[in-house]
Amino acid sequence: MINPGSGKYEVVLDNRYYLRELVESITLEESLDDIAYHADIRLVATADFPAITPGQDIRVSGLPFGGNVMQYLLQPGVVWECYSSFRGQKHLNVGVYDKTIYLSRSEDEYLFPAGQTATQRLKKYAGDWNITLASGLADTKTPLAKAVYRAQSVYSMIRADLADTVKKGGEMYRPRMTPNGLELYRIGGNSTIWALETEQNLEEINQRRTLEGAITQVKVLGNAPEDKRSPVLALVKGETEKLGTLQKVLIDSKITSAGQAKTAGQKLLAGIQETVTVRGLDVNTIRAGDKVSLNGWELLVTSVKHELGGPGHMSLELAGAELVRRRYFNGSF
Incomplete structure (x- = not known):
């Protein structure tokens, strides 16, 4: 439960309604599976409560852990949904996303020539959707092959570009909205x-080891002649x-030799999968993609998942770098 009088958090609607005293709870959630940061805000609806409707601008600010200067936690945000309930007093739940949600929920087609980088393509997507880019946008550097994207979500194209960057030896990046605009976060x-630590700031640790998602053999297939089985390259x-x-079967028209097939197959091999959740x-x-x-x-x-408060609580799912690489960038899962 948020303590409104603590002054640790602020919710501002349409850049003019300061709702701090009406806030009952705020949770912030983010995952590498999606692009947008999400907030769920529960408010007390008083008689002079401002009208809230989907599409309005909204932001969440707070004192960072260990700090004393308020900073943006989710900005720029958009009211995505809201619903009210009455239990002796009217309450309002407001679902908020940062504005990259429009890239996740919108579909289009794109044709990109060979030689472009994921950074160059992100500039095109952002420009078409009127999303501000952060200054000093990271350069992924890796030139990509020609891409023909038929009707699909814009975010799925961004993920494909970033996955291809990793497959070609580049670093792992994810798009992240900041108050200064959309950035590519490595x-x-x-830096921090x-x-x-178990004896300091953790209440619970759960460790999971499983063969679910493991790949111990990869069969790499070439292009199949009509009415015949695909040739096995490796x-x-x-x-x-x-x-x-x-076993996983890999079919990629860009792979034309046994050497390429062997290299591609080795990248997909995965043993016991190990993840950790902590509370x-x-x-x-702390954001998705950070190192801890x-x-x-x-x-x-x-x-x-951050349950904001004084003190608040958080739940994290953690994994090693190689598992992240396989799960989110190599398409093994």
């Missing part, structure tokens, strides 16, 4: 790495003796 590139084996055969005192500036230290073990945040 996964694990945060928060230490999460059969790449991993831990089949230890874990059994869990503890809130560090409200869990009892000295460096991991990446794949999803985060």
Whole structure:
């Protein structure tokens, strides 16, 4: 529960209605599976409460953990949905996304020539959707092959561009909306790495190890002649003796030789999948894609939920860099 009198958090509607005293709770959620930061805000609806409708601008600000100067936590945001309830008093729940939600919910077609980078393509998407880009946008540098994107979400195209960048040896990036505009954030590139420790700021740690998602053998197929089976370019084996055969079939028209096929297949091999979830005192500036230290073990945040308050709580899902690479950029899952 937010303590409105604490002054730690502020919600501003249409850049003029300051709702701090009406806020009952705020949660912020983000995942590498999607692009937009999401907030769920619960408010007390008083007699002079301003009208809230989907499409309005809204922002969430707060004091960062350990800091004393208010900063934006979700800005620019848009009211996406709202619903009211009455239990002795009227309450309003407001669902908010940052404005990259329009890239996730909109579809289009694009044709890109060979040689462009993911950065160049992001500039095109953002320009077409009137989304401001941050100054100093990161350069992914890696030239990509020609791409023909038929009707699909714009965000799926962005993910494909960033995945192709990684497959060609580039670094992992994700789009992230900031108050200064849309940026390309390098996964694990945060300058401050928060230490999460069992005896200090954590309440619970859960570790999961599973063969779900493991790949111990990859069969790489070439283009099939009409009415015939596809030729096998490579059969790449991993831990089949230890874990059994869990095979993935890879078909990629860009792969034309046995050497390319073997290299591509090796990148998809994956053994036991290990993830960690933790719950503890809130560090409200941690975002999906950040690196954290869990009892000295460096991991990446794949999803985060902040329950803002004084003190607040957070839940994180964490994974190693190689698992993040396979799951979100190599298409193994």
